[in-house]
Amino acid sequence: xxxxxxxxxxxxxxxxxxKLYESLQAQGKRPVYYAGGTEIVTFARLNQxxxxxxxxxxxxxxxxxxxxxxxxxxxxxxVTLTHLAETSAFPxxxxxxxxxxxxxxxxxxxxxxxxxxxxxxxxxxxxxxxAESNVIIAGNNGYQDKPIMEAFNKRLQLEPGECLVQILTDxxxxxxxxxxxxxxxxxxxxxxxLTLTALKIDNTIRVAFSGLCGYxxxxxxxxxxxxxxxxxxxxxxxxxxxxxxxxxxxxxIGSAEYRLFVLKNTLEDMYLALEGESL
Amino acid sequence: xxxxxxxxxxxxxNVNGVKRKxxxxxxxxxxxxxxNNFGLTGAKPGCLNGDCxxxxxxxxxxxxxxxxxxxxxxxxxxxxTVEGLKGSATQRAFIEKNAFQCGYCTPGFIMxxxxxxxxxxxxxxxxxxxxxxxxxxxxxxxxxxxxAVYKVLGxxxxxxx
Ligand SMILES: Cc1cc2nc3c(=O)[nH]c(=O)nc-3n(C[C@H](O)[C@H](O)[C@H](O)COP(=O)(O)OP(=O)(O)OC[C@H]3O[C@@H](n4cnc5c(N)ncnc54)[C@H](O)[C@@H]3O)c2cc1C
Ligand code: FES
Ligand code: FES
Numbered sequence: 001x002x003x004x005x006x007x008x009x010x011x012x013x014x015x016x017x018x019k020l021y022e023s024l025q026a027q028g029k030r031p032v033y034y035a036g037g038t039e040i041v042t043f044a045r046l047n048q049x050x051x052x053x054x055x056x057x058x059x060x061x062x063x064x065x066x067x068x069x070x071x072x073x074x075x076x077x078x079v080t081l082t083h084l085a086e087t088s089a090f091p092x093x094x095x096x097x098x099x100x101x102x103x104x105x106x107x108x109x110x111x112x113x114x115x116x117x118x119x120x121x122x123x124x125x126x127x128x129x130x131a132e133s134n135v136i137i138a139g140n141n142g143y144q145d146k147p148i149m150e151a152f153n154k155r156l157q158l159e160p161g162e163c164l165v166q167i168l169t170d171x172x173x174x175x176x177x178x179x180x181x182x183x184x185x186x187x188x189x190x191x192x193x194l195t196l197t198a199l200k201i202d203n204t205i206r207v208a209f210s211g212l213c214g215y216x217x218x219x220x221x222x223x224x225x226x227x228x229x230x231x232x233x234x235x236x237x238x239x240x241x242x243x244x245x246x247x248x249x250x251x252x253i254g255s256a257e258y259r260l261f262v263l264k265n266t267l268e269d270m271y272l273a274l275e276g277e278s279l
Numbered sequence: 280x281x282x283x284x285x286x287x288x289x290x291x292x293n294v295n296g297v298k299r300k301x302x303x304x305x306x307x308x309x310x311x312x313x314x315n316n317f318g319l320t321g322a323k324p325g326c327l328n329g330d331c332x333x334x335x336x337x338x339x340x341x342x343x344x345x346x347x348x349x350x351x352x353x354x355x356x357x358x359x360t361v362e363g364l365k366g367s368a369t370q371r372a373f374i375e376k377n378a379f380q381c382g383y384c385t386p387g388f389i390m391x392x393x394x395x396x397x398x399x400x401x402x403x404x405x406x407x408x409x410x411x412x413x414x415x416x417x418x419x420x421x422x423x424x425x426x427a428v429y430k431v432l433g434x435x436x437x438x439x440x
Contacts, residue, residue: 001308001311002306002307002308004306005286005304005305006286006305006306007285007286007305008282008285008286008288008305008349008351008352009285010352034349034352035345037349037352038329038344038350039347041308041346041347041348042328042329043308043349045308045327045328053285054305054349058352058353077286082341101329101410101412102332102412102413103342103412104332104335104342104343104344104391104410104413104414105329105347105413107341107342107343108343108347108348116377170378189412190414202310202404266420269429
């Protein structure tokens with residue numbers, strides 16, 4: 001049982017949602033957007049969030065789309081991870097998003113919730129970082145269209161009241177060779193010890209990580225190292241470890257040392273999958 | 280859905296094909312409303328944290344953990360609980376295959392399997408496994424539950440499994 005009361009609203013448009021947020025915020029109600037609700041309900045039960053109002057965004061039409069426009073795949077923020085896993089338009093996303101939580105939870109967890117939530121693994125974000133997708137954000141001044149590589153820095157940089165509406169991905173990235181591995185502590189369902197996703201574009205590999213540091217990331221510096229064919233694979237992997245953007249997580253899922261061991265092995269597997277045997 | 284104060288609502292939930300009216304707090308989870316307001320105690324509180332699956336019901340045909348959903352958010356959906364599956368093939372398969380011991384997890388498994396058989400009637404072993412990993416049985420009746428799933432789907436176990 002959730003031990004405190006909050007108001008519930010279900011606007012039909014993103015404009016209405018943003019306006020509602022503004023007015024509820026002005027009344028000191030600290031509103032939150034409600035998508036799949038799994039994190040909000042769980043955190044509210046544990047008193048880990050306090051909110052006076054939730055704004056359910058599931059009736060907003062543009063948040064529900066999953067369709068192609070001329071050059072892009074358009075995914076609405078309230079599309080569930082199960083929907084993404086069951087449609088094969090972007091296989092790397094289907095596979096990576098299809099390993100978040102468990103199947104029944106994925107029937108509820110939305111792509112927007114996975115990206116905007118407090119739980120910092122955000123595994124379904126990684127394919128969008130690799131494909132350099134754009135995000136459509138609704139705010140007080142209407143819609144903004146931003147490259148995800150700029151909009152995501154440790155977390156999606158949203159101003160108070162802004163709502164993620166859609167993610168647009170260029171068709172040319174959807175069916176490229178990819179690698180996606182999730183390593184867990186022991187079980188088949190758990191948060192990641194390490195999730196590593198990679199996309200091969202021409203002869204260049206892009207790589208994004210979750211579970212390794214305190215936030216998911218893609219680093220151009222690391223990609224320059226991983227694609228430097230003047231170094232042996234072993235040297236590239238060793239250099240990668242030295243250039244991680246933040247301390248390696250050291251927690252109940254695994255020690256930092258173990259994570260680095262798994263990282264090195266997984267990078268070798270990635271090379272094998274995308275480049276074959278080392279020459 | 281009638282809005283009184285935004286923190287309490289008079290909702291009409293469509294449960295097992297019947298529209299049932301009740302008053303809920305916005306903060307009430309679907310599981311509590313099914314059990315406390317409607318007396319439908321089939322869906323069970325387990326972990327209340329999204330981990331065990333004992334609270335699973337169908338919402339618009341999909342298995343959902345009712346401990347992680349607000350009841351107000353379920354208005355305008357079709358909800359099915361284990362009480363709505365009396366005499367179903369899934370219920371009969373559980374009895375025939377003795378797929379329970381204490382029975383606490385059983386409604387959750389039955390709802391998940393009911394959803395699976397409707398959405399993926401031709402599910403292979405990897406789909407079955409992926410779906411059923413959402414439910415935990417403390418009594419470890421997994422082999423019998425698997426036999427019940429095969430029975431519902433009209434399948435023979437795949438070689439090597
Ligand atoms: C049982 C369980 C297991 C999990 N396992 C994993 C895992 O293995 N890997 C992983 O990466 N994650 C995992 N998670 C985290 C999960 O992906 C996030 O908690 C996610 O937020 C849930 O999505 P939701 O749609 O239910 O979000 P909600 O609960 O609706 O919202 C979560 C937060 O995001 C905000 N938000 C949601 N949508 C938007 C939007 N469109 N615009 C702006 N803000 C928004 C909300 O305001 C809220 O603060 C797990 C969560 C659970 C409950
Ligand atoms: S009680 Fe809902 S998943 Fe455990
Ligand atoms: S039969 Fe006892 S928990 Fe499954």
